[in-house]
Amino acid sequence: MTGELNGAHYDCIVIGAGMSGMAAAIRLAMFERRVLVVERHNAAGGLNSFYSFDGRKYDVGLHAMTNYAPPGAKGLPLIKILRQLRLSRDDLDLAEQMGSRIAIPGYSLSFTNDFAVLESEIERAFPSQIDGFRRLVEHLKAFNETALDIQEQSAVAVLSEYLSDPILVNMLMIPVCYYGSARENDLDFSQFVILFKALFLEGFARPYEGVRVIIRALMNRYRELGGERKMKCGVREIITENGHASRVILDDGSEVTADKVISSIGYAETLRLCSDQPGDAGRDNTGALSFVETITVLKQQPSDLGWKDTIVFFNDSETFDYRRPKNLVDDRSGVICFPNNYRYSDGRRLEEGFLRITALANYDRWATLEDTEYQSAKQEWYERLQRRALDFLPPPRVRQKEHTTPPMVAHKAQARFVLTEQTAAQDMFTPLTITKFTGHLGGAVYGAPNKVKSGRTHLDNLYLCGTDQGFLGITGAMLSGISMANLHVLGAGS
Amino acid sequence: MTKDDVKQIVLDIIAEIAPDEDLSDVKPEVRLRDQLDLDSMDFLDIVMELRKQHGIEVPEDDYPQLASLDSCGEYLLPKFEAKASA
Numbered sequence: 001m002t003g004e005l006n007g008a009h010y011d012c013i014v015i016g017a018g019m020s021g022m023a024a025a026i027r028l029a030m031f032e033r034r035v036l037v038v039e040r041h042n043a044a045g046g047l048n049s050f051y052s053f054d055g056r057k058y059d060v061g062l063h064a065m066t067n068y069a070p071p072g073a074k075g076l077p078l079i080k081i082l083r084q085l086r087l088s089r090d091d092l093d094l095a096e097q098m099g100s101r102i103a104i105p106g107y108s109l110s111f112t113n114d115f116a117v118l119e120s121e122i123e124r125a126f127p128s129q130i131d132g133f134r135r136l137v138e139h140l141k142a143f144n145e146t147a148l149d150i151q152e153q154s155a156v157a158v159l160s161e162y163l164s165d166p167i168l169v170n171m172l173m174i175p176v177c178y179y180g181s182a183r184e185n186d187l188d189f190s191q192f193v194i195l196f197k198a199l200f201l202e203g204f205a206r207p208y209e210g211v212r213v214i215i216r217a218l219m220n221r222y223r224e225l226g227g228e229r230k231m232k233c234g235v236r237e238i239i240t241e242n243g244h245a246s247r248v249i250l251d252d253g254s255e256v257t258a259d260k261v262i263s264s265i266g267y268a269e270t271l272r273l274c275s276d277q278p279g280d281a282g283r284d285n286t287g288a289l290s291f292v293e294t295i296t297v298l299k300q301q302p303s304d305l306g307w308k309d310t311i312v313f314f315n316d317s318e319t320f321d322y323r324r325p326k327n328l329v330d331d332r333s334g335v336i337c338f339p340n341n342y343r344y345s346d347g348r349r350l351e352e353g354f355l356r357i358t359a360l361a362n363y364d365r366w367a368t369l370e371d372t373e374y375q376s377a378k379q380e381w382y383e384r385l386q387r388r389a390l391d392f393l394p395p396p397r398v399r400q401k402e403h404t405t406p407p408m409v410a411h412k413a414q415a416r417f418v419l420t421e422q423t424a425a426q427d428m429f430t431p432l433t434i435t436k437f438t439g440h441l442g443g444a445v446y447g448a449p450n451k452v453k454s455g456r457t458h459l460d461n462l463y464l465c466g467t468d469q470g471f472l473g474i475t476g477a478m479l480s481g482i483s484m485a486n487l488h489v490l491g492a493g494s
Numbered sequence: 495m496t497k498d499d500v501k502q503i504v505l506d507i508i509a510e511i512a513p514d515e516d517l518s519d520v521k522p523e524v525r526l527r528d529q530l531d532l533d534s535m536d537f538l539d540i541v542m543e544l545r546k547q548h549g550i551e552v553p554e555d556d557y558p559q560l561a562s563l564d565s566c567g568e569y570l571l572p573k574f575e576a577k578a579s580a
Binding site: 074 | 510511512513514531533535536538539542545546554
């Protein structure tokens with residue numbers, strides 16, 4: 001054993017420098033625990049990170065930070081996080097969304113961070129459902145979704161008790177599934193409540209400089225507190241003795257010990273590190289859902305092309321199929337995001353336009369492709385997703401000549417040509433990219449279908465936080481890290 | 495040290511953990527939860543800060559003793575005094 005940390009002892013080791021791991025580590029460092037964060041990747045952020053390519057910085061993961069809470073709001077998750085991590089609102093530089101939509105053929109529901117907008121849209125499009133919808137919202141508001149001991153219920157079943165029109169049920173499921181469901185075609189009702197509140201009752205916001213602002217705020221806070229971290233170094237193995245994590249072997253060979261270990265890398269991923277577990281441990285609880293995302297850099301602001309939505313959740317029919325596709329990608333449904341379309345303060349605009357399109361994908365299918373097949377599949381699906389997105393966006397406005405006004409509205413057939421002409425750069429990530437950079441098995445962004453709300457594992461000093469503990473989204477991830485650190489390390493009796 | 499000193503210490507801690515709360519008119523006899531937006535996470539932080547900043551231990555069974563500023567003064571003063579004379 002030759003690693004540089006060999007023989008070191010910590011109060012707690014946190015595995016993974018994503019949002020949840022960093023939040024847990026900050027809490028522990030705040031109260032003078034000796035903490036080590038280990039991260040295999042060279043950048044922090046986990047599933048919500050960023051990268052540079054051809055001189056541009058791209059976000060991955062973050063379309064929007066959900067759970068927006070205006071200054072002075074009471075008791076909301078965002079306020080809790082700021083308090084618990086002693087961050088100020090200014091650290092996050094959040095700007096609210098312009099407005100988003102759920103779109104299927106024949107129906108469109110707009111929503112903003114003002115919940116009354118969605119309510120009036122439902123009243124307009126589904127007049128017979130509005131009373132049921134209002135009762136559903138009352139039920140959601142009164143529901144304690146963070147209790148660690150609630151009985152599981154099917155979200156679709158609960159929604160169907162309140163809403164008799166399956167089209168509306170499906171429309172509400174599209175954003176909720178896409179922004180956090182680890183289960184096919186349904187999710188646990190408590191998870192639905194977390195997401196519904198995060199998306200609709202609270203809302204979307206984004207820092208002007210994207211997800212790196214949030215990561216930077218967390219890293220700075222942890223550094224100020226004197227927390228130790230080791231990047232480009234994951235955990236190779238957790239040596240167990242009688243149901244206890246006794247030693248942790250890092251990738252560089254260092255053997256370190258800790259009173260407690262908090263892992264943010266996922267349920268099955270964590271079990272498989274443990275010396276008392278088989279190599280396929282947790283195989284009955286690994287996620288099947290993964291995604292592709294295309295990123296298009298536009299030469300103009302999207303709003304100048306007539307695209308004013310912040311996010312569009314689309315589906316090409318009245319039924320919604322949220323499951324692992326048989327094909328490489330399922331382009332029948334997805335999410336379109338324009339990161340430009342937030343109300344950035346002081347009239348700031350992003351320097352370039354961005355269009356991002358997310359859709360369901362099959363990890364195993366991508367994994368079997370040879371290199372050249374992989375590249376051509378990427379190009380093929382990039383183009384198919386662009387076409388699909390155009391079906392759900394207004395035709396782009398184009399200027400015929402420099403001085404002619406007003407701009408002409410392109411025909412549908414011209415729209416593709418306009419988009420190609422407006423494209424300055426493109427990139428795409430696949431399920432393999434997700435696994436490569438996050439270590440999540442099967443590219444499963446939302447992790448295991450069955451969450452471990454208590455955060456407990458088969459070892460008495462190993463705990464989970466993050467996606468597989470069950471709080472969702474960036475805000476949820478941070479809240480998960482905070483809660484698990486409070487409960488299992490800082491709380492009385494710990 | 496007086497009960498008022500102890501109350502001020504608790505108020506200073508609350509100001510640190512909940513800078514978004516208006517603390518200009520906190521009534522000492524009224525439960526903190528009833529006049530401020532504080533949840534169990536915030537109370538855990540009050541306990542943690544008492545330990546970190548002043549070396550005062552509050553066992554979990556005694557958390558209800560921190561309900562109001564008055565009860566904080568009552569409960570914590572002997573602990574601060576014991577600490578000072580130690």
